[in-house]
Amino acid sequence: SKLACERYKRALDEHLPEEYSEVVITTEGDRRAAIQKLVTESRERYGHLDPESIRKRIVTNFKEEEYPKILIVTEMLLTGFDAPNLQVMYLDKLLKEHRLLQAIARTNRPYKDIKEAGLVIDYVGILKEFKRALEAYSSGDIERVLLDYEGLREEFGKTIRDTLTIFQDLRRDYERETLLRAIEILTSQDKDKEFVEKYKKLRKIFELLGPHEVRLSHLEDYKWLSAIYTYYLKVVIQRPVDEALVQRFYDKTVQFIHKATEIEKLDDLPVIEFDENYLQRLEEKVKNRKERAANMLFTLNRFILVDRHRNPVYESLADKVERLLSMWKEKTRDYRKIYEECLKIIKEKEELSKRQRALGFSDLEYSILLELEKSINGPNDFVPLVKELSRSLQNHLFAGWIQQATAQKEVEREIRRFVRKLKGKFGLSFDEMNRLHSKLADKVKNYGS
Numbered sequence: 001s002k003l004a005c006e007r008y009k010r011a012l013d014e015h016l017p018e019e020y021s022e023v024v025i026t027t028e029g030d031r032r033a034a035i036q037k038l039v040t041e042s043r044e045r046y047g048h049l050d051p052e053s054i055r056k057r058i059v060t061n062f063k064e065e066e067y068p069k070i071l072i073v074t075e076m077l078l079t080g081f082d083a084p085n086l087q088v089m090y091l092d093k094l095l096k097e098h099r100l101l102q103a104i105a106r107t108n109r110p111y112k113d114i115k116e117a118g119l120v121i122d123y124v125g126i127l128k129e130f131k132r133a134l135e136a137y138s139s140g141d142i143e144r145v146l147l148d149y150e151g152l153r154e155e156f157g158k159t160i161r162d163t164l165t166i167f168q169d170l171r172r173d174y175e176r177e178t179l180l181r182a183i184e185i186l187t188s189q190d191k192d193k194e195f196v197e198k199y200k201k202l203r204k205i206f207e208l209l210g211p212h213e214v215r216l217s218h219l220e221d222y223k224w225l226s227a228i229y230t231y232y233l234k235v236v237i238q239r240p241v242d243e244a245l246v247q248r249f250y251d252k253t254v255q256f257i258h259k260a261t262e263i264e265k266l267d268d269l270p271v272i273e274f275d276e277n278y279l280q281r282l283e284e285k286v287k288n289r290k291e292r293a294a295n296m297l298f299t300l301n302r303f304i305l306v307d308r309h310r311n312p313v314y315e316s317l318a319d320k321v322e323r324l325l326s327m328w329k330e331k332t333r334d335y336r337k338i339y340e341e342c343l344k345i346i347k348e349k350e351e352l353s354k355r356q357r358a359l360g361f362s363d364l365e366y367s368i369l370l371e372l373e374k375s376i377n378g379p380n381d382f383v384p385l386v387k388e389l390s391r392s393l394q395n396h397l398f399a400g401w402i403q404q405a406t407a408q409k410e411v412e413r414e415i416r417r418f419v420r421k422l423k424g425k426f427g428l429s430f431d432e433m434n435r436l437h438s439k440l441a442d443k444v445k446n447y448g449s
Contacts, residue, residue: 001074002025002027002030002032002035002074003032003034003035004074004092005023005025005072005073005074006023006034006035006037006038008021008023008072009021009022009023009038009072012070012072016070019067019068020067020068020069020070021068021069021070021071021072022042022058022061022062022068022070022071022072023038023042023071023072023073024055024058024059024071024072024073025073025074025075026051026075027039027051028051039051042054058071059071074093087119087207088119088120088121089103089104089119089120089121090121090123091103091120091121091122091123091124091126092123092124093124094124094126095126104120119208149209152205152208152209153209155205156202156205156206156209156218157218159198159201159202159205160202160218160221160222160225162198163195163198163199163202163225164221164225166185166186166191166194166195167182167185167228170182170185172220172224174224174227176288176291177290179227179228179231180231180235180290180291180294182228182231182232183228183231183232183235183236183294184328184333186228186232186236187236187298187328187329188328188329188330188331188333192232192236195228195229195232196229196232199225199226199228199229202222202225203226206222234271235291235294235295235298236294236298237298237302238271238272238295238298238299238302272285272286272295272299274299274302274303276350276353278299278346279343279346282295282296289335289336289339290335292339293335293336293338293339293342296338296339296342296343296346297324297325297328297338297342300317300321300324300342300345300346301321301325304317304318304321304345304349305318305321305322305325309446311363312356312363312366312367312370312443312447313349313352313353313356313366313370314349315367315370316352316370316374317345317348317349317352320341320345321345324338324341324342324345327341352370359383361386362390362447363447364390364397364443364444364447364448365386365387365390367443367446367447368386368389368390368440368443368444369382369383369386371436371439371440371443372385372386372422372436375432375435375436375439376422376426376428376436378426380426385418385422388418389414389415389418392414392417392418393411393414393415393444393448396410396411396414397411397444397448401448401449402445402449411441411444411448412441415437415440415441415444416437418440419433419436419437419440420433422436
C-alpha cells in the first residue's frame, strides 16, 4: 500500500542517508497526512515541481546518477520501467501472472556485459505463482529463468573448479612470474576467451550470492583468478576494466577483492600508449624484461594486426608480427629473442611513419609505394611514379566511387595502364604484372574509399 511505502521510507532513513531512497507512488487525491508529508518533502527536494515531473526526475536519477539507490513502489514502474541497472527487487506484495513476470523481467534485464541477471528477495512466497505464470511457456523457454541460492552456490563452486583447471600446474601465488606464466597458458593455448567468459560469470554470481558462506570458502580462489584477470587486461588487452561500472555493479568484488594489496598493485600497472614515446615509457615503467617483451608483443598484436587494413605502415609489418606470435606459442619460447624482434619491429614502424610524414604521402600513396618496393627488386625510386598514379586517380576517387560501376572501371583502367608502364620499365613478366595489378587494386579500394 501507499502507507507501507511511506513507512519503508521512514525506516530506511533511520539507517541510510535520506538521498539513498525515494518513494514513487501516485499521490494525487490522497489527503492522508503521512502521504501529504511525503509530497511536501519531495517538492522541497525537487524545486516545487509538479508530482509527475518529480516522478520522472526520480526515475532519471535512478538510471543515470549515483542517488537514489532504492526506489520504493507499490503499483508504479512494474510496467514500462526501462532501467537495466536495476539489480535487486525486494518483493513483499503478492503479484500474479503477467504482472509478476513483468516485475521479474525488469530486474533480470542484462546490462552492458556487466549484469546478466537480477536478484529477487522474496518475502511473500512467489514461487508457486511464478510456476503458474510460466505454465504457458515450454520448458526449454524457461530453463534457468529462476535459480535459488542453493543453485547459485553450486554453480559458483563448479565454475571456480572449472576455471582453476586451466591453471592446474601453476603455483597459487601473486608473483609476477606466476601471473606471466598464466598469460602464457591463456594466449598460447587459445584459452583466453574461455577464461574471460568463466571469470565474468564468476564475478556476476559472486555479487548475487551476497553474504553467503560459499563466497568465503572460495574467496582465496576467486581473488587469485581476479589477479590473473586484472593482469590479463593490463598486459594482453592493455586497458583497465571500466572502473565506474565495476564500482557500481561489482561493489562486493571491489570491497573483498580489488582492495586486497595483491590486486591493488596490479590495478596500478600502467597502460602505455603506443606512440613515438612508447619505448621510452616502457623502459621507465616496466622493469621486468619478460614483462616488457610480453607488453611489446601484445601491443604489436593489438595495433598492427587489428588495425592492419587501416594503416599502410601496420599492414607492411603484419607478417613479422604474426611470426612473432607463432614464436610466443612455442613451448620453449625465447623471451630474449621475442624482445629483440619486437624492438626491431617497433623501430621499423617509427622509421616508416617518419618517412611517410617526410614524403607528405597519404595512406593510399604510401601503401602503393611500400607495395612497389616489396614487389619490384632493385634500388629504384618509385616516388615520382606513385605521384603520377595518384594524380591520374584523383578525379575518380570521389565519395562513394566504389559503389558505382562506371567509376570502378575508370579506376581499374588507370591502374592497368600504370602497371603496363611498370612492366616495360622494369621487365616484369605477365604473371608479375597481374599480381601487382591485383595488389594495387586492393590498396586503392582499401585506402581510396
